[in-house]
Amino acid sequence: MIKRNTGFANLTAGYLFPEVARRRREFEEKNPQAKIISLGIGNTTEPLPKFIAQAMADYSLGLATPEGYSGYGDEQGNTELRAKIAEVWYKGMATSDEVFISDGAKCDIARIQTLFGSKVKIAVQDPAYPVYVDGSVIVGAAGKNNGKGYKGVTYMPCTPENNFFPDLSVVKKNSLIYFCSPNNPTGACATKTQLKTLVDFANSHDCIIIYDAAYREFIRDPELPKTIFEIEGSRTCAIEINSFSKPAGFTGVRLGWSIVPKELKFADGTSVNKDWNRVMTTLFNGASNVVQAGGIACLEPEGIKAMKDVIDYYLVNVKTIEDTLKGENFKKAGVEIYSTGNSPYVWAKFPGFKSWDVFDKILKEANVVTTPGSGFGPAGESFIRFSSFGHQESVNEACERLSKLVF
Numbered sequence: 001m002i003k004r005n006t007g008f009a010n011l012t013a014g015y016l017f018p019e020v021a022r023r024r025r026e027f028e029e030k031n032p033q034a035k036i037i038s039l040g041i042g043n044t045t046e047p048l049p050k051f052i053a054q055a056m057a058d059y060s061l062g063l064a065t066p067e068g069y070s071g072y073g074d075e076q077g078n079t080e081l082r083a084k085i086a087e088v089w090y091k092g093m094a095t096s097d098e099v100f101i102s103d104g105a106k107c108d109i110a111r112i113q114t115l116f117g118s119k120v121k122i123a124v125q126d127p128a129y130p131v132y133v134d135g136s137v138i139v140g141a142a143g144k145n146n147g148k149g150y151k152g153v154t155y156m157p158c159t160p161e162n163n164f165f166p167d168l169s170v171v172k173k174n175s176l177i178y179f180c181s182p183n184n185p186t187g188a189c190a191t192k193t194q195l196k197t198l199v200d201f202a203n204s205h206d207c208i209i210i211y212d213a214a215y216r217e218f219i220r221d222p223e224l225p226k227t228i229f230e231i232e233g234s235r236t237c238a239i240e241i242n243s244f245s246k247p248a249g250f251t252g253v254r255l256g257w258s259i260v261p262k263e264l265k266f267a268d269g270t271s272v273n274k275d276w277n278r279v280m281t282t283l284f285n286g287a288s289n290v291v292q293a294g295g296i297a298c299l300e301p302e303g304i305k306a307m308k309d310v311i312d313y314y315l316v317n318v319k320t321i322e323d324t325l326k327g328e329n330f331k332k333a334g335v336e337i338y339s340t341g342n343s344p345y346v347w348a349k350f351p352g353f354k355s356w357d358v359f360d361k362i363l364k365e366a367n368v369v370t371t372p373g374s375g376f377g378p379a380g381e382s383f384i385r386f387s388s389f390g391h392q393e394s395v396n397e398a399c400e401r402l403s404k405l406v407f
């Protein structure tokens with residue numbers, strides 16, 4: 001028989017979200033009357049803005065007419081959408097032929113891994129969004145897990161002690177550095193000075209940064225950078241991955257993009273943009289044309305306003321969660337809150353507790369589902385991630401219950 005891809009054998013079990021779901025199910029079976037509220041999964045909950053949904057409906061009906069019909073489009077994406085992204089979101093910091101439209105950021109991260117192959121070294125923030133490492137293991141760029149982490153992966157702890165910005169001196173030359181800001185799960189948002197440090201390091205150590213900016217529209221502090229391309233020197237060392245999932249509620253609709261600057265080169269001097277174009281035209285066949293019409297609508301003034309309103313709605317939840325965690329009961333337990341108000345997540349440390357124990361206690365006593373920080377990496381131990389994605393009434397009720405917990 002055909003041998004199994006060793007990457008799959010190397011992946012350790014204990015995927016975070018299935019385990020969260022299993023514990024929730026087990027609790028629900030024993031307590032069918034419990035009204036569980038989730039502050040757990042990073043999935044959007046509010047309806048699509050009407051203006052954006054209408055654009056997709058109109059495009060879709062147009063497809064039923066001879067004038068409106070189109071088949072395959074350019075694999076790199078609709079020309080108008082590429083230009084609009086370059087103009088609205090990058091304000092000239094990227095050109096439209098550096099923008100590649102896709103079916104989402106997670107899928108782009110997976111394809112990026114085929115671009116660099118199995119020999120590349122990996123560095124990730126710890127804790128981190130799981131696909132950076134798990135995807136690297138699948139393509140063979142990372143090896144077995146020895147209990148402390150996967151072989152070939154350099155973990156860069158991001159903790160309150162270093163203000164959630166890693167010590168880059170641990171990163172080896174010629175590494176791919178995955179960096180997410182605003183961060184999932186910690187909510188930390190890197191400053192321009194911090195990103196300059198990262199960019200300078202990457203340029204001087206022949207590294208490439210894969211910059212995941214999926215939460216950029218949550219940034220409310222005008223001093224904070226919304227893209228890595230605001231940083232001088234980034235065009236020779238960075239790729240940006242982004243998505244309409246979080247700003248426009250497109251988690252189910254599916255639309256993302258990547259930016260690969262033309263100055264970015266491999267060791268032999270060839271263009272990364274050129275190979276990325278090859279990956280996108282060979283392994284991908286373009287994002288849905290209906291959905292791309294929705295993306296164009298997002299970037300019209302009315303769409304931009306609608307996206308801001310939805311994010312403002314979630315940011316109210318962030319404030320409610322923060323205020324709850326500042327309550328007397330949490331204070332007594334020594335709980336430390338890390339939330340910048342520039343991301344949908346509140347990251348909280350429960351000193352002396354294990355993440356899964358806090359998770360279980362909150363589930364059993366408050367019937368609220370959270371996400372244990374340890375599931376995002378060893379440096380997440382003792383932390384809990386609270387997500388603000390939810391209807392305000394449910395988040396308010398969850399917070400009411402949390403305020404009665406005794407630790």
Ligand SMILES: *Cc1c(COP(=O)(O)O)cnc(C)c1O
Binds near residue numbers: 214246
């Ligand atoms: C949600 C999320 C994404 C978005 O993924 P899509 O595939 O576009 O839905 C990307 N990166 C991070 C860190 C996320 O949390």
